[in-house]
Amino acid sequence: MVSWTGHVLPVLATILIWFFATGLVAWLDNRARHTFAHSLLLAGCAAIGGIVIIALAMQHATLLGVYASLAGAILI
Structure with a gap:
């Protein structure tokens, strides 16, 4: 039997985030070429945020920790 939280929700969350x-x-x-520096700065901040999210999620072996780790990995 396919469960909502065990099968469907993880697939939907992964597809939506991806x-x-x-x-x-x-x-x-x-975007225009002159916005590259700003975009690179924001991408760097997002990567650092992803590392922080993964570091915090390592402490929690829960379903929320798994979703947070996925989001952090995508940010990196």
Whole structure:
């Protein structure tokens, strides 16, 4: 039997996070050339935020910790 929280929700969350991140990268790639430095600064901040999220999620072996780790990995 397929459960909502055990099978469907993780797949949906992964797909939504993945496509949102892909769309964000595509949008940033199509911006004007003079915005590159600003985009690079924001990407660096997002990567640092992803590392912090993963470091905090390591302390929690829960479902929320798993989702937070996925989001942090995508940010990196």
